[in-house]
Amino acid sequence: MSARRRGGARWAARALVALQGLCVLAPLAVVVLWSVTASWPWPALLPESWSARGIEELFGPGRDTGSVLAGSIALALACALLTTVVATLAARALSRYRFRGREAVRFAVLLPFLIPSTVFAMGVQVAFLRAGLAGTAAGVVLAHAIVALPYAALIMMDALDAVGTRLEEQARLCGAGAVRTWIHVTVPLLLPAMLSAASMAYIMSFSQYFITLLIGAGKVKTLALVMFPYLSSGDRTIASAYGVVFLGATLLVFFLFEVLLRKRTAQEIDYFEG
Amino acid sequence: MAHDALALRRARRALAPYLLLAPALVLVAVFLFGVVNGLLQGFGIMPFLGMTTFTLDYWAQVLTRPDLVESVGFSLYLALVSSLMALLGGIGLAAALVAVRQTRLAALIDVQIPLMCAHILVVLFMVSLFAGSGLVPRILSGLGLVQGPADFPSIVGAPSGWGIIAVYVWKEVPFVAFCTVTLMDHVSDRFGEAAATAGASPVRAFLSVTLPLCRGALAKAFLVVFAFAFGAYEVPFLLGPTLPKALPVLAYLEFQNPDILNRCVAMALNGVMAVVTSAAAIGYFAVLKREGRAR
Amino acid sequence: MKVEVRDLTLALGERKRDRRAVLREVSFSVPDGAFVSLLGESGAGKSTVLKVIAGILLQDSGAVLFDGRCVDGLPPHRRDLGFVFQDVRLFPHMTVAENVAYPLRMRGVGRRERTARAAELLERVQLPGFGPREPRTLSGGQAQRVALARALAARPAALLMDEPFSGLDESLRDDMRSLVLRLQREEGCTTLMVTHDASEALMMSDRVVALDGGAVAQAAPPEELFARPATAKIAACFGDCSVLEGQVRQGIFHLAEVRLPAPGVPDGAARAVVRHGRCAAAEDARRAVAGGAAAVGIGSVDAAGECQAGPGAIPPALAGEGAPLGADALVAAGKAMVRCNVYAGATYLARLDCAGQTLTVPVPAPLTPGETVPVAVAPDGCFVFPA
Numbered sequence: 001m002s003a004r005r006r007g008g009a010r011w012a013a014r015a016l017v018a019l020q021g022l023c024v025l026a027p028l029a030v031v032v033l034w035s036v037t038a039s040w041p042w043p044a045l046l047p048e049s050w051s052a053r054g055i056e057e058l059f060g061p062g063r064d065t066g067s068v069l070a071g072s073i074a075l076a077l078a079c080a081l082l083t084t085v086v087a088t089l090a091a092r093a094l095s096r097y098r099f100r101g102r103e104a105v106r107f108a109v110l111l112p113f114l115i116p117s118t119v120f121a122m123g124v125q126v127a128f129l130r131a132g133l134a135g136t137a138a139g140v141v142l143a144h145a146i147v148a149l150p151y152a153a154l155i156m157m158d159a160l161d162a163v164g165t166r167l168e169e170q171a172r173l174c175g176a177g178a179v180r181t182w183i184h185v186t187v188p189l190l191l192p193a194m195l196s197a198a199s200m201a202y203i204m205s206f207s208q209y210f211i212t213l214l215i216g217a218g219k220v221k222t223l224a225l226v227m228f229p230y231l232s233s234g235d236r237t238i239a240s241a242y243g244v245v246f247l248g249a250t251l252l253v254f255f256l257f258e259v260l261l262r263k264r265t266a267q268e269i270d271y272f273e274g
Numbered sequence: 275m276a277h278d279a280l281a282l283r284r285a286r287r288a289l290a291p292y293l294l295l296a297p298a299l300v301l302v303a304v305f306l307f308g309v310v311n312g313l314l315q316g317f318g319i320m321p322f323l324g325m326t327t328f329t330l331d332y333w334a335q336v337l338t339r340p341d342l343v344e345s346v347g348f349s350l351y352l353a354l355v356s357s358l359m360a361l362l363g364g365i366g367l368a369a370a371l372v373a374v375r376q377t378r379l380a381a382l383i384d385v386q387i388p389l390m391c392a393h394i395l396v397v398l399f400m401v402s403l404f405a406g407s408g409l410v411p412r413i414l415s416g417l418g419l420v421q422g423p424a425d426f427p428s429i430v431g432a433p434s435g436w437g438i439i440a441v442y443v444w445k446e447v448p449f450v451a452f453c454t455v456t457l458m459d460h461v462s463d464r465f466g467e468a469a470a471t472a473g474a475s476p477v478r479a480f481l482s483v484t485l486p487l488c489r490g491a492l493a494k495a496f497l498v499v500f501a502f503a504f505g506a507y508e509v510p511f512l513l514g515p516t517l518p519k520a521l522p523v524l525a526y527l528e529f530q531n532p533d534i535l536n537r538c539v540a541m542a543l544n545g546v547m548a549v550v551t552s553a554a555a556i557g558y559f560a561v562l563k564r565e566g567r568a569r
Numbered sequence: 570m571k572v573e574v575r576d577l578t579l580a581l582g583e584r585k586r587d588r589r590a591v592l593r594e595v596s597f598s599v600p601d602g603a604f605v606s607l608l609g610e611s612g613a614g615k616s617t618v619l620k621v622i623a624g625i626l627l628q629d630s631g632a633v634l635f636d637g638r639c640v641d642g643l644p645p646h647r648r649d650l651g652f653v654f655q656d657v658r659l660f661p662h663m664t665v666a667e668n669v670a671y672p673l674r675m676r677g678v679g680r681r682e683r684t685a686r687a688a689e690l691l692e693r694v695q696l697p698g699f700g701p702r703e704p705r706t707l708s709g710g711q712a713q714r715v716a717l718a719r720a721l722a723a724r725p726a727a728l729l730m731d732e733p734f735s736g737l738d739e740s741l742r743d744d745m746r747s748l749v750l751r752l753q754r755e756e757g758c759t760t761l762m763v764t765h766d767a768s769e770a771l772m773m774s775d776r777v778v779a780l781d782g783g784a785v786a787q788a789a790p791p792e793e794l795f796a797r798p799a800t801a802k803i804a805a806c807f808g809d810c811s812v813l814e815g816q817v818r819q820g821i822f823h824l825a826e827v828r829l830p831a832p833g834v835p836d837g838a839a840r841a842v843v844r845h846g847r848c849a850a851a852e853d854a855r856r857a858v859a860g861g862a863a864a865v866g867i868g869s870v871d872a873a874g875e876c877q878a879g880p881g882a883i884p885p886a887l888a889g890e891g892a893p894l895g896a897d898a899l900v901a902a903g904k905a906m907v908r909c910n911v912y913a914g915a916t917y918l919a920r921l922d923c924a925g926q927t928l929t930v931p932v933p934a935p936l937t938p939g940e941t942v943p944v945a946v947a948p949d950g951c952f953v954f955p956a
Contacts, residue, residue, distance in 0.1 A: 009373060009476040009477060010373060010374070012370075013369065013370040013371075013373035013374050014374050016367065016370035017367075017370045017371060017374050017384060020367055020370075020383075020384040020447070020448075021380070021383045021384055023444065024383055024384060024387055024388055024444075024448075025383065026403065026409070027396075027399030027402055027444075028387075028399070030399075030408070030409050031398060031399060031402050034402060040407070042407060042415075042422070042423050043411075043412045043415040043416060043423075044412070045412055045416065086297040086301060087298070089294040089295070089296075089297055089298065090294065090295050092294050093290070093291035093294035093295045094291075094295075096291070097287075097290065097291035097294075099288065099291045099292070102291075103562070103563070103566065105295060105298075106562070107558075107559050107562060108302045108306070109302060110558070110562075111302065111305065111306070113498045113501065113502075113558070114497065114551055114552075114554050114555040114558055115305075115505075115548060115551055115555065116501065116504065116505020116506065116522065116547055116548075116551055117505070117506075118505050118506065118507045118522045118525065118526065118544070118547070119308075119312055119313075119505065119544045119547055119551075120305055120308040120309050120312070121308070122312055122525065122540060122541065122544060123309050123310070123311045123312020123313065123541065123544065124304065124307065124308025124309075124311060124312070126320075126322055127311060130322060142301075142304065146301045146302075146305045149298065149301055166654070166656060167658055167660060169645070169654075169658075170654065170658040170660075171646075171660075172624075172625070172644070172646045173623055173625075173645055173646070173650060174646075174652075174671050174672040174675055174719065175646045175647075175672050175675035175723065176646055176675045181646075184660075184671075185660060188662045189661075189662070203389070203390050203392075206392065207391075207392030207394070207395075209392075209394055209507075209508045210506075210526075224392060227394070228394060228508075231394055231397050231398050231401065231512055232397060232430050232512040232513060233430070236402070236407070239398055239401075240402065242398075243398045243399075246395055247391065250390050250391070250392070251387075251390065254390055279639075279641050279642020279643075280627060282642065283627060283641070283642065283644065287627065
């Protein structure tokens with residue numbers, strides 16, 4: 001009786017996981033289809049004819065999609081680097097040390113989770129203008145890093161808590177100073193987490209629209225900015241082509257990080273568990 | 275002498291966390307500066323224009339404008355419905371992933387890919403699925419439920435904002451699952467068997483043991499989703515109706531107005547937004563505190 | 570190198586109000602080349618002492634001295650110590666050889682030399698050829714031996730070990746203990762080991778420092794610690810004993826109808842520790858009494874506080890076969906009711922009821938539950954302390 005019930009729950013769970021997979025993959029597939037569609041008359045379930053028009057128009061002569069894409073990736077990578085470094089240092093302070101104001105700082109670091117970035121972006125715009133940061137890539141990277149910080153900090157705090165201080169202590173006792181402990185032990189152990197924090201920050205930066213719009217002041221163009229007007233109206237093929245390029249750029253870098261990550265974790269995880 | 279050496283080491287240890295935090299504090303300071311600066315502008319304080327007198331005029335103007343209540347109501351509605359649905363869906367998804375002993379592939383497709391997709395990309399997804407020429411109306415028409423593209427309720431500009439909610443749900447269900455699945459896996463691993471031997475069915479065990487133990491993580495995820503859905507601009511701008519406008523859309527409209535004084539109005543609107551999201555932040559802080567005490 | 574700590578005091582706790590004294594004026598020294606154990610139950614502060622000596626924790630007051638020189642200003646990596654943790658702590662991203670050679674690398678030793686030393690040490694911990702392996706492929710015992718090799722690699726001035734064997738299976742511990750002792754002798758390395766296992770401390774150390782509640786309860790050679798424990802906790806820490814709470818009156822411990830010698834213990838509430846191997850009941854005890862052994866409370870307690878066992882202190886009957894112990898020291902100690910028996914292999918253990926408390930006595934055959942039997946104890950296996 002109870003075995004049957006358990007079996008039922010297992011099947012329901014499997015169905016739910018499959019359904020979610022369908023909900024995720026179906027729109028992806030539709031967008032990919034649209035991006036290479038020449039015509040898709042109502043109410044056919046599949047396009048009638050195909051063409052590379054979308055991609056050609058994006059990267060054709062007179063269009064700067066290629067350089068915008070490269071710029072977006074560079075910007076997002078810069079943001080990932082900055083955010084990861086800052087988050088790693090901060091998470092180290094928050095998870096290793098007990099100091100006055102620790103809870104307040106922890107909360108402050110997570111605050112961009114909760115106060116909308118629209119409020120922040122509109123409020124800071126003038127200050128960025130006057131500081132000469134508006135309309136510069138540096139300003140945009142800084143603003144993106146602020147929004148990505150809580151994600152990266154959470155990942156790093158969890159990782160530091162999991163790794164603990166054991167091996168760092170051991171390195172110190174083996175005669176390694178603070179710097180060499182950091183290089184030989186801490187960074188190698190935290191690398192997987194740093195890669196996921198970086199990948200998260202990359203995605204955050206690559207996806208930003210509103211902040212880039214306000215801080216970039218029209219001078220910093222990212223793919224999100226360029227594709228925005230096409231999204232809800234206009235030429236579906238062009239919009240989908242942008243969507244595919246956008247998705248591709250996200251997935252590519254994500255899998256790049258993921259491959260680097262696998263290489264490391266495969267050999268280490270079980271040691272910690274055991 | 276030896277005592278001094280000890281004191282020196284102690285001082286260095288006391289200083290270390292602040293040094294490590296310095297870069298993050300700079301970022302946080304810029305963030306807070308932006309928020310506070312914006313809020314001050316809502317009170318008419320714009321030193322760069324020589325305006326330094328505190329006034330409640332803009333707030334009064336904002337609070338009495340006829341479209342405010344509707345805007346706030348619309349944004350609250352969007353945020354609440356989206357975050358509640360995301361919470362329920364996220365719990366279900368996380369539980370399902372735990373129950374099937376989530377494989378790497380399932381986690382990748384069900385959680386990680388949606389996490390990676392930008393909100394604006396999800397707008398495109400939903401439009402491709404649900405707009406008049408989208409896949410879902412085509413399927414419905416194949417089933418004879420819909421006659422033509424115009425019969426299907428429009429996803430863009432619908433007063434119910436269902437398109438916006440669809441985007442948030444698609445995006446945030448996996449987010450809630452992401453925030454809780456590790457903990458849930460751990461909890462059900464540790465206590466699931468104990469609950470089962472105590473005679474609880476899987477569903478009862480989940481409701482009476484796993485869920486209460488994941489309460490903190492769920493509350494935090496819910497609040498983050500709520501605050502985001504309440505304050506984000508892109509999705510309601512792209513998919514929202516002309517009236518009522520979501521609060522961030524209304525604020526940015528005022529912000530863009532060539533008359534610089536409208537900025538103060540925009541900032542007062544942002545102030546309203548900040549008040550609501552601050553409530554979420556306080557809730558979040560309370561959860562953090564409780565977790566800190568429990569530990 | 571001689572390691573010495575003086576008046577170490579340390580309170581830990583995140584906020585002021587939940588600060589808790591972990592160490593209270595701890596002082597002791599480890600002579601050059603000696604093996605000293607820090608013995609105590611969990612929470613006694615023994616690992617904390619070790620971490621203060623290593624420089625990982627900073628004491629509130631007091632000093633750590635190496636060869637008379639204060640090292641409080643030195644960070645952990647400049648103290649020239651080897652450290653073995655209970656949880657091994659091999660670097661998972663380095664090979665076994667790299668782990669062992671790591672302290673040498675930190676001291677600027679060239680690659681060739683450190684490879685050679687690592688190989689030599691691996692051989693000495695009976696892991697020849699393990700150099701290229703990854704730590705995760707090692708068993709618990711192997712990993713701990715690598716950790717030991719690493720701790721000794723750079724010929725540290727002192728070796729600190731924090732419960733190095735408690736993560737290992739019982740069967741491995743003895744081998745590891747011998748290995749550690751042999752290496753310690755060969756290297757002549759001053760060693761301080763933390764343990765909660767009293768017999769381990771007895772077997773391995775030149776000297777034992779017993780900690781209780783963050784303070785030194787006794788510091789003595791192992792023989793003295795065993796024969797003349799300073800506190801009830803130390804007396805009881807060797808296991809196989811009964812702990813009884815009762816009253817002392819005029820040098821005699823009373824609990825129900827049990828009497829134990831308590832020479833020199835002031836009147837009032839007291840705690841007695843009776844070692845299993847040093848007491849007898851029923852027939853054994855009866856024979857002792859019949860043989861003329863004094864009964865506690867009947868036999869005299871002399872002015873010097875030494876318990877005099879009376880004229881027939883050596884009961885001949887007990888010296889023969891069937892006697893559970895060297896009967897020379899047995900004295901009659903009243904009587905108690907048998908509650909039950911348990912089988913313990915070589916003997917049975919009779920649980921005797923003393924006003925609700927339990928006195929456990931080894932007996933050759935089970936006793937009848939409910940029967941009241943005489944009890945005898947050897948004064949050298951019976952310790953009474955004011956509660």
